[in-house]
Amino acid sequence: MNRTIRVALTVLCFVFLISSRLISQTTYDIQLLPPAFKNNATLMQALQNRKSTRSYIEKELSLQQLSDLLWAANGVNREASGKRTAPTAHDEREIDVYVATAKGLYLYDADNHFLTLVLKEDIRALTGKQKFVKKAAVNLVFVADYDKIRGKRKSKDFCSATDTGFISQNVYLYCAAEGLATVVRGWVNRERLAKKMGLRKEQKIILAQTVGYAK
Numbered sequence: 001m002n003r004t005i006r007v008a009l010t011v012l013c014f015v016f017l018i019s020s021r022l023i024s025q026t027t028y029d030i031q032l033l034p035p036a037f038k039n040n041a042t043l044m045q046a047l048q049n050r051k052s053t054r055s056y057i058e059k060e061l062s063l064q065q066l067s068d069l070l071w072a073a074n075g076v077n078r079e080a081s082g083k084r085t086a087p088t089a090h091d092e093r094e095i096d097v098y099v100a101t102a103k104g105l106y107l108y109d110a111d112n113h114f115l116t117l118v119l120k121e122d123i124r125a126l127t128g129k130q131k132f133v134k135k136a137a138v139n140l141v142f143v144a145d146y147d148k149i150r151g152k153r154k155s156k157d158f159c160s161a162t163d164t165g166f167i168s169q170n171v172y173l174y175c176a177a178e179g180l181a182t183v184v185r186g187w188v189n190r191e192r193l194a195k196k197m198g199l200r201k202e203q204k205i206i207l208a209q210t211v212g213y214a215k
């Protein structure tokens, strides 16, 4: 093989690799947008409007809304330390936020503000026992990784429950400020959902939270 053909083949392989990476990013994973720090409501107004809603229409969130929602929920707000918008005991950051949409199930990677596709399937209906869950744009599933928490089982239960509560309230306040509807939910078939999500034994589903447009 002469040198020109070898160079041409190398360039072709390179182009193929780059384009397949780009295609996989656009078709499957989602690069989220930086948070838009717009002034949509004061904190006091968001607190005034915080509430649970159980009636939704089928309407997707924009990429900016999805990005802001996840950043508000548990994004990195201090680059140097990687610390989050929600506190965790011992800064263990054990709560993973999974995102179930019509397009699939994603895992929020806070460090890269990125959604990694876990399942290319609409599993929204499995995220709760109430009818509205399959209609709403997004169902968040808060999963504690017990391998990341120190202490005994009782302490792990306590920390993962309280740490999830902070994330959930961040979601409530973001939704109140953005005019979106939400409800946190404990009524979930955890065994069935964990199986579908392919979770390890030490990964525990704590709560789910629906986000979308109210009917």
Ligand SMILES: Cc1cc2nc3c(=O)[nH]c(=O)nc-3n(C[C@H](O)[C@H](O)[C@H](O)COP(=O)(O)O)c2cc1C
Binding pocket: 050, 051, 052, 053, 054, 130, 183, 184, 185, 186, 187, 188, 207
């Ligand atoms: C830990 C927890 C679990 C909850 N589980 C559910 C649930 O499974 N389904 C539901 O519709 N609401 C659920 N809720 C929402 C409560 O019912 C709601 O917060 C309460 O009725 C007060 O209403 P408000 O949020 O509008 O103030 C849950 C709330 C919490 C804090």
